[in-house]
Amino acid sequence: MARKLGVSIYPEHSTKEQDMSYLTKASHYGFERVFTCLLSVNKEKEDIITDFSEIINHAKSKNIEVILDIAPAVFQKLGINYDDLRLFSELGADGIRLDVGFDGLREAKLTQNEYGLNIELNMSNDINYLENILSHQPNKDRLLGCHNFYPQRFTGLPYDFFVRCSRRFKRYGIRTAAFVTSQGGAIGPWDINDGLCTLEQHRQLPIDIQAKHLWATGCIDDVVIGNAYASDAELRLLSELNRNLIELKVQTEHNMSDVEERILFNEKHIRRGDISDYMIRSTEVRKKYQNEEFPLRTSVSQKRGQISIGNNSFGKYKGELQVILKDMPQDKRKNIIGKVVDEELFLLDYIKPWGSFSLKNKG
Incomplete structure (x- = not known):
């Protein structure tokens, strides 16, 4: 499957104009997906819909797919029924990422949603979580996997653990993603931002080397910049990489x-x-x-x-x-x-x- 590049935006910590400008720039450099987070949003439901829908529509106009990061608490806060993902579809999202899992059956049912939304699973665990979901007969074509990022220094994943977690998903042919960190990006979902990478060993590396490494492992399809905003130079470096060959x-x-x-x-x-x-x-x-x-x-x-x-x-x-x-x-x-x-x-x-x-x- 074709490998993709992605960026992240955090509308609650920036402005709509900044986010839309960043997405335009990312599209120019060949980025195809965006991660954005509902976990840290503290607004009323109507305001969330207004703010996010305009930004998401702009991303879609640039042929960028949008994944929203959520957790069970978000369903409760927004008054959403697990069996009806209409709101996320109305926002224009292509999928939702489950930061925290359910019981396996719930995830499987979510993949059967009538809106065609992809369900992205948290990959950063080395348990039979994925196997449990698969045992409940999900629509596998709508399953994705994405690792966590770690804003606090020295809390990122060790390499061997990362590989074990990732291979669980690759074994079943599920698309995978992980985060790299911009060395200049200051915006993330929380008030701590020592960089937003998946692997701890990447925290101080140039962004292109982080991406090269993720692709070289053979475990990761999509590389997403975790923090905002990456510099023009960083976006260009990633855009120039050969995604399928070690260079x-x-x-x-x-x-x-x-x-x-x-x-x-x-x-x-x-x-x-x-x-x-x-x-x-x-x-x-x-x-x-x-x-x-x-x-x-x-x-x-x-x-x-x-x-x-x-x-x-x-x-x-x-x-x-x-x-x-x-x-x-x-x-x-x-x-x-x-x-x-x-x-x-x-x-x-x-x-x-x-x-x-x-x-x-x-x-």
């Missing part, structure tokens, strides 16, 4: 040749299937460039993240691109042409046998 930023060597540069940046690389612990080997390029010249240059010891190309002294391996995984001794048969930037080194572990990847100049 690593590279700091190049100043003496790299033109042909080495073409191999580095103009080719889609595939890791050889019979893998090595010491390097990622992209071997197809050596066939394509076998008639090119790769003069020997000064050689250095090989460090994790460095990228090399076999030079003229490397026989049949001339032109082969390698990304170093473990430190190795100097090898004069290889020219070092660049290095994966330090903050993206951990993404090397996600390039699997026969996995495709590309390399981008850091600039």
Whole structure:
């Protein structure tokens, strides 16, 4: 399924004009969904309908789907019957996210709603919650999954737990989502906002690296910015990402040749299937460039993240691109042409046998 980008808005903490401007901008950068929260809204029902419907209609005019975050208390506050989701449909929403679950049967019944609303489940638990819902025969086509975000520093999910939770949903082919945090966004649903990410390890990372990581895990379809408002630069960075391929930023060597540069940046690389612990080997390029010249240059010891190309002294391996995984001794048969930037080194572990990847100049 096609991967999507999303933003979040919090109308109770901003203005209608700011939110609509942000959605227009997000649409321009190719964002397709928006998360907004009813959990923290303290207004009368009529005011909520007025405020949210105009913003939601604007989002829909920009081809952005809208998910409303709710909980059982919201049903009570708004006087909504669980068997009638008319209000959310009248607001123009595409779906509702259940921040807190029910008993399994209730969620299954909600997927049968007559308005075609999707029901998005909270993914951030490692229990048989989803299996319980599925046992009650829901309309699976209307089930989605989305992780929580964590406004308080050091409360985000640990990686292994995140993977276990996510795989429960991927096992059944259910669309998944998780949150990344803008490093400049100051608005969230609550008065604490140390960033709004799902994974704790993402809290201080640049936003594009957070998104790359979520997609590299193979566990997440949609990446949503949790806080508002992300900067233009952040929106642009996410819009330029390859959503289906690991793309690593590279700091190049100043003496790299033109042909080495073409191999580095103009080719889609595939890791050889019979893998090595010491390097990622992209071997197809050596066939394509076998008639090119790769003069020997000064050689250095090989460090994790460095990228090399076999030079003229490397026989049949001339032109082969390698990304170093473990430190190795100097090898004069290889020219070092660049290095994966330090903050993206951990993404090397996600390039699997026969996995495709590309390399981008850091600039």
